[in-house]
Amino acid sequence: MPELPEVENLRIGLIKAIIGQKIKNVKVQKPKLVSGKGTLRSASEKKKIEFIRGIKGEQFVDIERRAKNLIFKLSHGKIILVHLKMSGQFVYKNKIQSKLISGGHPIELSEKELPNKHTHVIFELENGTLYYNDTRMFGYLLYYPNQKSFEVENHFINYGLEPLSKDFNLKYFKKELKNKKGKIKAVLMDQKIVTGLGNIYADESLFEARIRPDRNSSSLSMLEVENLYKAIIRIIRRAVKVGGSSVATYRLLDQTRGNYAREHKVYGKAGKLCTHCGKPLAKTTIQGRTTIFCPRCQK
Ligand SMILES: [Zn+2]
Incomplete structure (x- = not known):
């Protein structure tokens, strides 16, 4: 399971790869991953449609991190909250340089074949494709139409301070x-x-x-x-x-x-x-x- 330093490095790497790019298309193969978090969630077709409609056409503006969560900020104030959990992985394939870059759980198959049986969400961007792969499917990608709807859920209410923040004295x-x-x-x-x-x-x-x-x-x-x-x-x-x-x-x-x-x-x-x-x-x-x-x- 990646810890804070690994997720921070993934964030820095993804910023270089995808910021500024527009999401031309989204495919969600496993609706469960965008339908909620925890073991009791079940696939929801409605959530899947919301996810796709919500982010299609938007641009990646920034990526923040809180503990081991990645917060993808999109244009129009939209947000995708991602947690890789035990076995999630992002792979970005740049179509111009045909360069493959990945972060998270190493999935051997992803180095040979993309998408593959572990690929659950595909973001088609202007210059390449971002794949979310997850062998055990504990990870999640949650969509929020605006900052307010994100804050209402209080995801980080039980979290202490970030170890590298000034407040952690x-x-x-x-x-x-x-x-x-x-x-x-x-x-x-x-x-x-x-x-x-x-x-x-x-x-x-x-x-x-x-x-x-x-x-x-x-x-x-x-x-x-x-x-x-x-x-x-x-x-x-x-x-x-x-x-x-x-x-x-x-x-x-x-x-x-x-x-x-x-x-x-x-x-x-x-x-x-x-x-x-x-x-x-x-x-x-x-x-x-x-x-x-x-x-x-x-x-
Ligand atoms: Zn000793």
């Missing part, structure tokens, strides 16, 4: 952590204090701050909270800069693999040696997620 982090119960890793991942921290960046931040992931969050000293805060900012900033982690399920828009994976110190490294003390890293499970840490360095 030490004072805020200290205050929020004090009010939360539970293991520190679970608290970091529940998105209510800070958004976009998933399994990779939670493990890496806790290692960098030398804090055990199973510590109760309220037991952290002021100094530990400060170290953790600094570690989160440093790690997310670095990961965005080098293109994200692109572990097995993520590939950058220009087909290169993200370089942050090379800098992982604990994530995916159970049994390997700690870069700090040289002893083997340990593995545990927190809230159903594999968690790697160093039992010597992290207290």
Whole structure:
């Protein structure tokens, strides 16, 4: 599943590829994906028609990001909200340079054949075609005719602050952590204090701050909270800069693999040696997620 740095890189790549282009035609092969979110949604022909009629003829104006959501801004104030979830992918094929660029979950078939059996939405643009592919179909693309209809749904009501925003400061982090119960890793991942921290960046931040992931969050000293805060900012900033982690399920828009994976110190490294003390890293499970840490360095 792509995390914040990967989605941010996808956003930057898509901006270069599609902004300013007009949507000449739209095909929706699986109406379920534009009919709502969550596991209970079902395909709606009405939603499909609304989606197509709403965006056909409009232009891509901007792409914003909130946590792992992409917000496509179209002309006339129209909006498409996209979440790739576990296995969504965008591929843009430029017809002039016949260049293929993709971001999201790597789907091998998409490199050979487009559209393919995983292609569910096709945007025909002036200079190329944008494909939304999704192997498991948990992702969604929701259409809103204007800003107001988008805001009414309060998509981001339970989200905490963006880790790279000015509002996410030490004072805020200290205050929020004090009010939360539970293991520190679970608290970091529940998105209510800070958004976009998933399994990779939670493990890496806790290692960098030398804090055990199973510590109760309220037991952290002021100094530990400060170290953790600094570690989160440093790690997310670095990961965005080098293109994200692109572990097995993520590939950058220009087909290169993200370089942050090379800098992982604990994530995916159970049994390997700690870069700090040289002893083997340990593995545990927190809230159903594999968690790697160093039992010597992290207290
Ligand atoms: Zn160690």
